[in-house]
Amino acid sequence: MKKNLLFKFSKVGVMILVLLFSSQILMAQTGTIKGIVTDDGGTSLPGANILITGTETGTVTNNSGTFTLDNVPAGEQTLEVSFLGYVSQTRKVTVVDGKTIDLVFELVETDLSLGEIVVTASKRSERIQDVPQSISAISGRQLEQIGATDIRDYINTIPGVKLESPNPIENTVSIRGIAPVSGWASTIGYYVDEAPVTEFGLNPAISSFDMERIEVLRGPQGTLYGEGSMAGTIKMITNKPNVNKPEFRIDPELSSTTNGGLNYNINGMANIPLVKNKLAVRATGFYQNDDGYINNVGIGVDNVNNYQTFGGRVGLRYLATEKLFFTASAIYSGSKIGGEFTANNDLEQSTSVRENLNDDYSIYNLSAFYDFKFADLTVTGSYYHHKKDQTVDLGFIIPTVDYLFGLVGEGPFDGVWTDNEEDYNVFTAEARLVSSNESRFKWTTGVFYKNYDMTGQDIGDSDPAISQETIDVLLDAMGLGGMGIEGLFVNEYSRKVQQMALFGELSYDITPKLNILGGIRLFNEKRDFTSLSNGIFPVLQTGMPPTEVEDKGDATVLNPKFVLTYKPGKSVITYLSASKGFRSGGQNLFAFMFEGAPTSYDPESLWNYELGVKSAFAKGKVIANAAFFYNSWTDMQMITRSLASLNVVENVGKAHTTGVDAEISWLPLKGLSFVVGGNYTIAKTDVEIKLPAGFDEETGEELFDVVEKGADLPFVPEYGFNVAGQYRFPVSKYSFLSARADYNYTGKSITALVDPDENPAYSTINLRVGFERKWLEAYIFVDNLLDDRIRQAFWYEDPELGTIYAMGRPRTIGFGIRTKF
Structure with a gap:
């Protein structure tokens, strides 16, 4: 019995050992x-x-x-x-x-649901519907569908965003009614990948060809993007080199503009893996030639505002390991403009000289990324160089020039102008560590550095030219000889700014539905401004001999951010946020000319309070997002003293903007889509503001205009909206037809705080029809179908031609081809 029992236990033991051994093998x-x-x-x-x-x-x-x-x-x-x-x-x-x-x-993208674009607005990759802030994003494919070539074509399709563009180089963008009144810094951040290229009134029309997406972040981005992102941020994300397969594209387009002539452009792209799955290079090139549509009756040149731009981009990506990769890129663009895009309703302007503009910029970036599993490390450095050479008409002072130089037998004069040259050199570096999305705690921390160096000069000239010998004769006759006065008008200036910042954000999932986020950015900058003023006209206007001045300043700013997010359902999020943004202060180099004027002005700031909702219904076929906002704008930089071209800026203004922006997308059936977006904005001053109004001719006393509390802010339309519809359907196994219509409306606004005129409302209708078959796409289009006058902004009053506006392009009809290999 014991033997049998022992034998049975032995068999069981052997079986257990076999099972254990087998499981280890398995x-x-x-x-x-x-x-x-x-x-x-x-x-x-x-x-x-x-x-x-x-x-x-x-x-x-x-x-x-x-x-x-x-x-x-x-x-x-x-x-x-x-x-x-x-x-x-x-x-x-x-x-x-x-x-x-x-x-x-x-x-492959599907038409069965609305593709939710992944964005990096919070410095981490997230679906746009999961980010608790007001964001619009346009994919590369959507840019093609609306026919966009640069910022002028897509920006007005974004709710709450407005563009003022006297030419394709000098673009000013306002978001939710926030735009610079004076000062030197921008109120919006403008990025190409990791490189900031922000400039007040000089945001270049960067080609949108071969873009992955464009993100527009509404509201202050002061914690993660810092100075200059007071009203919001625009990010252009380029397509990166594809290490898996070669790709080639070539896209020609030809069109004709009413009141103008032929326009043509061609874009090309080549992506070549150098080491499969490891190393690839991607190169793009573009050339665009647009005929003008504005006639300059002053110098007798038709279609004066012709525009030519060319350039390219080269990117290199190296996947060193599955956790480590490097990306390098270089972008160059050169542009030539024959005249300003400003005109009256008859598309006419009048100047005494052709206002040519030559513009070149280049952007270089090197970035490294490493995945630590618990967090991602990004280290990036960028260099941005921008050079502008522009002729600025001063024909309005010809009577004065005729009179003065007529005293020494010179004149009459046909033209007076300045040659303005500016050169920007900006180096930036950032290192940041972003936690993974797997924990209830998520955090971002980093350090940022910027070295900004700008030099510029204005040199006066005339037709016929005035020699220094003639100027000396006139100066001697006026008793001003021997003061070292040279030229008609000379101004040399520079701005050197160094900025450093530490930033961080921390969020915590209190429950699966409730999240709280806090962020902060500590910012410091040091400024060094210089100016040298010379020439007979500055001396006569100000009574100041040739003078070189320099002043330095600094500022330290703390930017907080708070967000509470609640997710009542799987496809709905609501959020409540408070965030602060700011833009740099500056130096009043000629404050000594005005009694009691400050030598510098501080950064201005904006607090944004926002309640938003993002939702998706019907299996992603309907997406509806809306945000209600209140912006408190304090320490506004405004010109308080002025003498000729010399100004004093002070922090005296206070205002607010409040309203709502919303977007709804709907896919009722396969291939058919509709998008509706709009905004409603009220913008008012909160205090009484005094602005300079010249001097009393008898007493010499300074005069001021008073802006009452509750006055409307200029160039802020009360409302605007856009509607788009597209239908894409198969006509054979590999062939598709598509049709698209876009309608954009921008409401009226006022032109100034003092004695304002009305800036009229304007609208555009754009139509496109396309045919696709495998690697080939052909399309025809009509932009501005009704040939409306696109009066983007009041510019000035011409005594003979009337009101001059920054004027958009009239009706344009064309066709194009896209090829992909």
Whole structure:
């Protein structure tokens, strides 16, 4: 009996040992699956879901679109890859013990749901619907669908955003009614990838060809983007080199403009993997030649505002390991403009000289990214160089020049102008660490540095030219000889600014539905401004001999941010936020000319209070987003003293803007989509403001205009909206037809705080019809169908021609081809 019992126990023991040994063998039979997920254009898709079907094993792609699945059981497995807005893919693979499989998934956009663009507004990759702030994003494909070539074509489709463009180089953008009144710094941030290229009134019309997307962030971005992002930020995200496959594109286009002539442009792209899955280069080139549509009756030149631009972009990406990659890029653009895009309703202007503008900019960037698993490290450095050479007409002073130089037998004069040259050199660097999205705690921290160096000069000239000898004769006759006065008008100036900042954000998921976020940015800047004023006219106007002045200043600013987010449902989020933004102060170099004037002015700031909701319905076929906001704008920089071209700026203004911006997208059926966006904005002064109004001719006393509390802010339309509809349908197995219509409306506004005129409302209707077959797409289009006058902004009053506006392009009809290989 004992033997039998012992024998039975022995058999059980042996079986247990065999089972244990077998399980160890089976457990050891595992492998690894690695891969990358991109769209069909090669752009990585962070946040894509990876799942081994029939199991709970899965992961999501990181910021570079890559993923790793360890300890996958050996044998045949089926992977499913999905991402909202794209067709899911499944693939069977055979996992071999101890081996690693490398996979590439290319997902194709689907028309069955509204593709939610992944954005990096918060310095981490997130679906736009999950980010608790007011953001609009336009994908590269959408830019093609609306026919956009640069900022002038797409910016007015964004709710709450307005463009003033006297020419394609000098673009001023306002967001929610916030735009610079005076000072030197911009109120919006403008980025190309990691490189800030922000300039007050000089945001260049960067080509939107081969863009991954454009993000417009409404409201202050003071914690993550810092100085200059007081009203919001525009980010242009370029397509990066695709290490997986070669790509080629060539896109020619030809069009004709009413009151003008032929326009043509051609874009090209080549993407070449140098080492498959490791190293690739991507190069783009563009050339655009637009005929003018404005006649200059003063100098007798028709279609004076012709525009030519050319350039390209080269990018290099190296995937050193699955966790480490480097990206380098260089962008160059050169532009030539024959005259300002300003005219009356008859598309006429009058100057005494042709206002040519030559503009060149280049942007260089080197970035490194490393995935620590718990956080992503990004280190980036950029260099931005911008050079502008512009002729500025001064024909309005010809009577004065005729009189003065007529005293010494010179004249009459046909033209007077200044040659304005400006050169910008900006170096920026940033290092930031962004935590993964897997913890209830999420954080971002970083350091930022900027070195800004601008030099410029204005040199007066005339036709016929005036020699220094003639100027000396006139000066001697007036008793001003021997003062070292040279030329008609000379001004040399510079701005040197160094900025440093520490920033961070921390968020915590209190519950799966409730999140709280706090952020802060500590900013310091040092400024050094100089100016040298010379010439007979500055001396006569101000009574000041040739003078070189310099002044330095500094500022330290603390920017906080608070956000409370609540998710009542899986596809709905609501948020309440308070955030602060600011723009730089400056120096009043000629304050000594005015009694009691300050030598500098402080940064101005804006607090934004916002309540927003983002929602998706009907399986993603309807997306509705809205944000209610109140902006408190304090320490506004305004000109309080003025003498000829010498001004004093002080922090005396206070105002607010309040309103709502909203966007709704709807896909009622496959291929058919509608988008409606709009904004309503009220912008008022909160205090009484005194502005300079010249001097009393008898007493010499300074005169001032008083702006009452509650006055409307200039150039802020009360409302605007856009409506777009598109239908794309198959006509054969590989062929599609598409039709699209866009309607944009910008309401009326006033032109000034003092004695304002009305800036009229304007609207445009754009139509496009296209045919697609495999690698070829052809389209025809009509922009500004009704040939409305696009009066973007009041510019000045001409005594003979009437009101002059910054004027958009009349009706333009054309066709184009897109090819992809």
